[in-house]
Amino acid sequence: MSVGVEEEEAPPLLVATGDENIEPGSEVNDLPIVKVPITIITGYLGAGKTTLMNYILTERHGKKIAVILNEFGDSVDIEKSLTISKDGQQVEEWLELANGCICCSVKDSGVAAIESLMERRGAFDYILLETTGLADPGNIAPLFWVDEGLGSTIYLDGIVTLVDAKNILKSLDEGPPSVTPDDHKYGDGEHKGPELTTAHLQISHADVVVINKSDLVTEDELERVRERIQAINGLAKLHVTVRSQVPQLESVLLDLHAYDSVGASELEFASRGHSHLDPTISTVTLPIPVLEVEKLEALDAWLRAVLWESTLPLATSSETAVTSPKFEIHRLKGRMQLTNGSVKLLQGVREVFELLDEADSSRGAGGYRMPVDGKIVLIGRGLEEEVFKESVRSAVG
Ligand SMILES: Nc1nc2c(ncn2[C@@H]2O[C@H](COP(=O)(O)OP(=O)(O)OP(=O)(O)O)[C@@H](O)[C@H]2O)c(=O)[nH]1
Numbered sequence: 457m458s459v460g461v462e463e464e465e466a467p468p469l470l471v472a473t474g475d476e477n478i479e480p481g482s483e484v485n486d487l488p489i490v491k492v493p494i495t496i497i498t499g500y501l502g503a504g505k506t507t508l509m510n511y512i513l514t515e516r517h518g519k520k521i522a523v524i525l526n527e528f529g530d531s532v533d534i535e536k537s538l539t540i541s542k543d544g545q546q547v548e549e550w551l552e553l554a555n556g557c558i559c560c561s562v563k564d565s566g567v568a569a570i571e572s573l574m575e576r577r578g579a580f581d582y583i584l585l586e587t588t589g590l591a592d593p594g595n596i597a598p599l600f601w602v603d604e605g606l607g608s609t610i611y612l613d614g615i616v617t618l619v620d621a622k623n624i625l626k627s628l629d630e631g632p633p634s635v636t637p638d639d640h641k642y643g644d645g646e647h648k649g650p651e652l653t654t655a656h657l658q659i660s661h662a663d664v665v666v667i668n669k670s671d672l673v674t675e676d677e678l679e680r681v682r683e684r685i686q687a688i689n690g691l692a693k694l695h696v697t698v699r700s701q702v703p704q705l706e707s708v709l710l711d712l713h714a715y716d717s718v719g720a721s722e723l724e725f726a727s728r729g730h731s732h733l734d735p736t737i738s739t740v741t742l743p744i745p746v747l748e749v750e751k752l753e754a755l756d757a758w759l760r761a762v763l764w765e766s767t768l769p770l771a772t773s774s775e776t777a778v779t780s781p782k783f784e785i786h787r788l789k790g791r792m793q794l795t796n797g798s799v800k801l802l803q804g805v806r807e808v809f810e811l812l813d814e815a816d817s818s819r820g821a822g823g824y825r826m827p828v829d830g831k832i833v834l835i836g837r838g839l840e841e842e843v844f845k846e847s848v849r850s851a852v853g
Pocket residue numbers: 499500501502503504505506507508588589668669670671672697698699700
């Protein structure tokens with residue numbers, strides 16, 4: 457079967473009527489709304505992505521998983537092939553995308569193509585998108601995330617990055633430099649200093665990093681790899697594997713909800729690494745005081761200035777926004793405690809961010825929580841921690 461995407465994309469189907477918080481599986485106007493999670497699997501050439509896919513597809517997990525391979529280049533014959541697996545049985549399908557390049561051409565039609573496929577084949581329980589070894593996940597993630605609330609049947613569950621324990625340090629130190637033609641802010645030669653490599657981009661955007669091929673390195677080498685990755689991305693959970701055999705697949709790789717939940721403990725540990733181990737990308741944590749509700753406006757304005765305009769507002773320097781030495785932010789998460797007892801969550805990839813209410817913030821012991829200071833964790837390039845801290849303090853303090 458071939459899924460054509462040449463037709464004009466139909467406008468998004470709006471199914472929500474009045475109720476913004478539709479639970480997966482609930483029904484509105486007799487339309488079943490089942491949001492299917494999509495996990496993006498990225499990783500450098502030869503890191504073990506295909507090995508991981510095969511492992512996932514042969515494990516018994518009771519899920520009907522659609523795997524979309526976005527390989528192009530020398531493996532032309534299998535490019536754009538799509539595999540459906542149920543209980544180990546695999547059926548090859550073909551998903552024809554306009555030009556095979558998921559990071560640019562799939563922008564709209566990719567989501568539409570997947571949705572149309574689901575309509576014809578019945579919904580999958582899960583979608584895995586394996587990107588080419590050179591893909592920049594920061595270009596792909598927003599495509600599946602920003603559709604939220606528009607009636608999309610897909611939601612981004614998380615990004616998993618595989619690294620080759622034996623080669624990753626070399627890839628980080630020696631490139632090749634990332635190529636992101638669509639967005640020159642991320643990865644072109646504008647920055648002085650150490651090169652931003654594709655390996656950096658894949659790690660900085662990851663929710664989980666699988667350090668594979670651990671059989672090929674010593675304990676010491678493994679420890680250095682671990683420290684380096686943690687310094688780049690303090691939010692990512694790390695797992696060490698041989699042949700991509702991730703234990704407890706379901707809790708470790710799938711159903712992460714990495715884009716709709718923000719746990720207090722994940723932020724707590726985000727900056728535990730040595731933040732200067734990598735010269736290019738680092739993770740910084742900004743403390744945020746318990747906020748009055750009215751301050752959320754100011755926080756939102758600060759985020760817009762930082763993420764959309766790449767400026768760091770500083771009230772202390774005569775009310776003018778400081779165009780800070782070039783920085784770029786790849787990923788951010790935060791939890792803000794409000795004086796009224798509720799909690800605001802912050803999620804972001806590149807320019808896209810969202811401030812949302814924590815679903816269960818009224819729960820807890822007797823509906824009351826000890827007010828604890830909030831935190832924003834940023835992962836990116838050229839992040840001078842003290843300058844960022846001062847800027848956000850001046851905005852919301
Ligand atoms: N020694 C060792 N070899 C591994 C391990 N995992 C995978 N391999 C081998 O490494 C090679 C590359 O693995 P793949 O799974 O094809 O890697 P990939 O990321 O899909 O590669 P591309 O599709 O080329 O980007 C294969 O020959 C695998 O058998 C591991 O843990 N240890």
